Amino acid sequence: MKVRRSRLLALAAAVLTVAAGGLGVATAQAAAPACGVDYRITSQWSGGFGADVVVTNFGDAVTGWTVGWRLASGQGVTQAWNATVTVTGTAVTATNMSYNGAVGTGALVSFGFTGSWSGSNPVPSSFTFNGTTCVGPPGATPTAPTPSPTAPSPTSTPSPEPTPCTGPSTPPVSPSTSPTPAPITVWMAGDSTxxxxSSCPIGWGSQFASYLTSNVTVRNSAVGGRSIQTWLYEGNVTTTxxxxxxxxxSSTAYSARWAAMLDAGSGFTGGDYLIIQFGINDGDSACPRHVGGNRFKELLGVMATAAKARGVKPIFVTPVAAITCSGGTAVGNRGFVTETTAAAAANGVPVIDLHAKSVALYNTLRLCxxxxxxxxxAVGAFFCNDHTHFEAAGARQIAGLVATALRAQNIPLAAYLR
Structure with a gap:
């Protein structure tokens, strides 16, 4: 993007060249920014890529935001999360969702998207945040910019060109002193998904911490190949x-992993959360993995009751979908979805329908x-060389579906999201 007005700030553009499958970061820098952007390519494949965008607000607090940039020739946007993204020609506009519009002074807001490219996939040279040009990496210590006498008034018609960051007339104030949520642990129980x-298969639980603040410790005890019963009673489920x-x-003694969570000294603490996702291996017709529908609901209730008794808030998650195509449409393929939802209602536990959300994501990404x-x-960048398990880029997007659902459903754990 070329800046044609002499009053605009000079930008130092960083251009990223990414080898296939590589990762990269680019930031544009200047001396006195009122906003900063970190644009990170998280994955890339032939014709497609995924990116995260983090914006730091160095100016006054806002209650709504719009981030803008321009695409290079051959680039496009196919799907986004944590923002509504529209493309007009080469101009991209990302607008806040209902839950992330407020951004205080010094605070961050982030969103992500998947895109397409041909020829080359350069990093944008500049961004705007509510009409001001963003420069400087997130977290940089800002200095108070000098107000511009030509800065438009709040009622002025926005210029089609990005306007410079003029900043507040006084040095930025400290961020809001709203209470910081107490440190907690998020415990996770599930299967290989x-x-x-660190390599395929990568479960979405391994990526979930990246959506949470530093006040959260994630203890992921999901284990591949387990049904809810073999996870709870490892070694004591017979083949009969x-x-x-x-x-x-053969015994009702709990597995070491569940016993560790229940341990009064080192396990659950009041205020923690327990996220449970099973149902992928439970449909096996043979023991020890086989679990019937009623038994499945019973065991979810056992886990929820034990967690609640210790002041822990359980969250049920329906099994994430594999990629199954009916022509050009991804379709559902998991059992135990209705059983998970029914158990949630019976036990007063919030449920995230990850099965439906993952199928919708696959269709948005046009994986069929x-x-x-x-x-x-795109399928190879999302999935391992099967139809079930995830590469890191796919696992991160699935974790993002869970994070977005926490906010959309007003589940209190959302207070700990970045």
Missing amino acids: MMNA KNSAGECVL PNNGDYSTG
């Missing part, structure tokens, strides 16, 4: 079914149709 890992068709327990090759393109 949630578990921690009883007359009701359920796997027989595909030929079953999960090693290339």
Whole structure:
């Protein structure tokens, strides 16, 4: 983007060249910014990429925001989260959602998107925040800019060109002194689609901490291949079914992972949260993983009751979908969705329908149709070389669905989101 008015601030543009599959960061810098932007390419593949944008407000507090930049030739935006993004020609406008419009002095706001590219995928050279040009990396110590005598009044018609950051007439005040939420732990119980890992398969739980403030410690105890019953009673679920068709327990002693959460000294503490996602392996017809619908709901209730008794707030999550295409449309493919929702209602627990949200995301990203090759393109960047597990970029977006749902559903854990 070229700046043609002499009164505009000079920008130092950083251009990022990313090798296929690489990551990068770019920031534009100047001496006296009123806003700053960190544009980070989180993943890239042939013809597509994912990016996170973090804006720091060095000026006065705002109750709504718009971030603007221009696309290079061949670039496009396909899907966004934590912002409403529109594209007119090469001009991109990202506008706040209902839950993240307020940004105090010195505070950050972030959103992400997936895009398309051809030829090259350069980083934008400049951004605007509510009409002012953003310069300087987030977290930089700002100096008080000198007010510009030509700055438009609040009722002026915005110029089609970005206007310079003039800043407040006095040095920025300290951010709002609203109470800081007390430190908590978010505990997680689930299967391989949630578990921690550094390479495929990467569970969305391993990416969830990036959406939370430093006041939160994430303890992810999700384990691959587990049903809710084998997770709770590891080693005590036999291969024999009883007359009701359920796997027989040789002992009701809990697994070490659940016992650790229940430990009065080092486990759950009042005010913590417990996020539970099962239902992917539970549909196995054979023991020990097999769990019937009623037993599944019963065990969710056992976990919720134990958590509540210790002052912990449980959250149920329906099983995240694999990628299954019906022609050009992604469709649902998991069981235990209605059972999870029913157990949530029976136990007074909030539920996030990650199954429905993930299917909707796959359709937004146009991951269908595909030929079953999960090693290339947008599908390959999202999934491991199967139809179920995630690469880091996919896991991060699934975690983002959960974070967005916390805000949208007014689940109190949302107070700890960045």
